Amino acid sequence: MLRGADAWADFAGHQLTGLDHTRTSAPNILGSSDYSDYARRQCTGDLAAWHLLLFDHLEGIAEDLLDRLVTHPKLAEPELTYIQARRAVQTGTPDRARALMRECLTEPPGHQDFVAFAKEIGAR
Known part of the structure; x- marks a missing residue:
């Protein structure tokens, strides 16, 4: 795992940038016909679990990143x-x-x- 709050915040920022890029380059990646309903739910669930892990490490340190996480369109x-x-x-x-x-x-x-x-x- 990452060490230190700065590393967690830096990684979260890069993750959000990556998600933003995915959204613009493939806007319906999780909603495409290439994914079954099960696979789509699994991807979304995994992403939500990761966001919850970030909550534990970023609370009180990077509130702006947490606010972006809870409104990101990649979660359904x-x-x-x-x-x-x-x-x-x-x-x-x-x-x-x-x-x-x-x-x-x-x-x-x-x-x-x-x-x-x-x-x-x-x-x-």
């Missing part, structure tokens, strides 16, 4: 809603987090991490 519902809820807890807006998680839980398949987090913050 419901993972996007989930990481937005996690960010809302970090920024001290638990009511928003609960509302987002209630919305997130209406989307199938009801990922167990979503359910656990919703219970943790009292959204369920």
